[in-house]
Amino acid sequence: MRRLLLYLLLTYTAAEGLRAAGGDDAVGALTALGFENVRVGESPDGTVYASLEPAGYRGTYHGAAAALRQLAESYPAAHSFRLLLLEDQAPRVALTATRADSLWTVKGDYDFRDIRQALCSTPVARSSRGRVDISVFPMFTWINHRLDQPFEYVLSIAPAIQTSLWPGNRIILQPVFPVSYDVKTISNQRFVHIGVAGIAQDLVSRNGRWAASLMGGFFLYDRIGADLRVDYRATPRLTLSAEASLTGEAVVIDKRYEISTPRQFSFFGKASYYEPCTRLQGDVMAGRFVYGDYGVRVDISRHFSDYTIGLYGVLTGGEHNAGFHFAIPLGPKHYRRKGAVRIKLPDYFDWEYSMVSYYEFYNERMGERIETRPDENRSAHYWQATHVAQYTERTLNRQ
Numbered sequence: 288m289r290r291l292l293l294y295l296l297l298t299y300t301a302a303e304g305l306r307a308a309g310g311d312d313a314v315g316a317l318t319a320l321g322f323e324n325v326r327v328g329e330s331p332d333g334t335v336y337a338s339l340e341p342a343g344y345r346g347t348y349h350g351a352a353a354a355l356r357q358l359a360e361s362y363p364a365a366h367s368f369r370l371l372l373l374e375d376q377a378p379r380v381a382l383t384a385t386r387a388d389s390l391w392t393v394k395g396d397y398d399f400r401d402i403r404q405a406l407c408s409t410p411v412a413r414s415s416r417g418r419v420d421i422s423v424f425p426m427f428t429w430i431n432h433r434l435d436q437p438f439e440y441v442l443s444i445a446p447a448i449q450t451s452l453w454p455g456n457r458i459i460l461q462p463v464f465p466v467s468y469d470v471k472t473i474s475n476q477r478f479v480h481i482g483v484a485g486i487a488q489d490l491v492s493r494n495g496r497w498a499a500s501l502m503g504g505f506f507l508y509d510r511i512g513a514d515l516r517v518d519y520r521a522t523p524r525l526t527l528s529a530e531a532s533l534t535g536e537a538v539v540i541d542k543r544y545e546i547s548t549p550r551q552f553s554f555f556g557k558a559s560y561y562e563p564c565t566r567l568q569g570d571v572m573a574g575r576f577v578y579g580d581y582g583v584r585v586d587i588s589r590h591f592s593d594y595t596i597g598l599y600g601v602l603t604g605g606e607h608n609a610g611f612h613f614a615i616p617l618g619p620k621h622y623r624r625k626g627a628v629r630i631k632l633p634d635y636f637d638w639e640y641s642m643v644s645y646y647e648f649y650n651e652r653m654g655e656r657i658e659t660r661p662d663e664n665r666s667a668h669y670w671q672a673t674h675v676a677q678y679t680e681r682t683l684n685r686q
Contacts, residue, residue, distance in 0.1 A: 313361035395676030397495030580604035
């Protein structure tokens with residue numbers, strides 16, 4: 288009996304040591320690949336749990352695929368993986384990945400409670416707290432509705448400096464430096480001004496279904512104030528949202544800022560659905576735009592891996608408008624961070640063309656919304672669970 292107990296004890300100790308060693312190897316390999324806020328563990332049934340932030344990886348799925356490949360290499364006997372993806376140290380999407388005969392199957396959801404429970408006593412490796420990203424954005428604006436001039440344009444460079452000091456926190460400062468311009472009606476963009484500057488806080492519920500984001504400061508296109516967004520993830524494909532903003536104008540005139548008191552209240556309800564077979568994303572939003580006009584906007588976007596192309600239409604204040612938008616990759620898929628500061632191009636170059644069918648729509652500034660990020664588009668920060676899982680699976684299987 289003593290020999291049997293001693294044998295079982297030694298076997299258990301050796302197994303735990305192997306698990307710890309495997310976990311240490313996996314953490315070291317993941318941090319060497321540039322992942323941050325890394326935690327890894329293995330359950331007795333062989334499921335590998337991991338939580339990490341794919342900092343520096345383009346989009347929302349390239350980092351997930353790279354992490355799962357590394358976990359599979361560190362745990363060759365494991366066939367099931369639960370991976371929690373973070374952004375700004377806050378949870379975004381949970382993935383369940385299984386592997387059979389080198390073929391991966393990946394499912395996405397928002398319930399990360401099991402992952403956090405499994406890793407609750409595991410220390411965080413390579414924290415992103417206080418690390419700085421500097422993304423150098425090219426900005427291009429042009430208007431072609433004048434009869435006495437072919438078009439007006441402004442070409443600017445706008446470096447966005449961003450950091451996160453605690454989970455869900457985001458601090459941004461983005462000055463805009465005009466490089467070349469030929470303008471009359473958009474003359475305020477001839478001067479150095481602020482694109483985005485402020486502090487934001489994201490909160491996510493324990494079951495991952497509810498998420499909220501509150502930001503105060505300067506927003507794109509000469510707005511200043513506060514913006515609150517609340518999301519309900521009804522399914523991995525469908526997200527219902529509400530947004531409310533209280534803002535004023537912040538415009539540079541004759542090289543100095545003129546800031547009005549935030550009194551303009553806007554609000555929206557929105558539904559966003561992702562259809563995986565066609566890879567179409569549909570967005571419908573209705574409410575009160577920034578300058579008081581009430582209306583509806585509909586977007587239909589098609590995802591082509593790293594590329595997103597879409598059409599939109601707006602009906603507001605008795606006027607209508609339409610156009611197209613796109614987001615295309617810019618620079619490499621992965622930027623490694625050396626030290627506390629990383630300088631990079633933005634992950635995507637995005638642009639939206641507005642037809643502006645009537646001058647009243649343009650003159651009254653109808654259909655305008657608040658943009659709280661320098662890179663708001665349908666590829667960056669797109670955390671729809673089904674989309675992330677689908678493209679993670681395609682990347683792993685090299686489809």
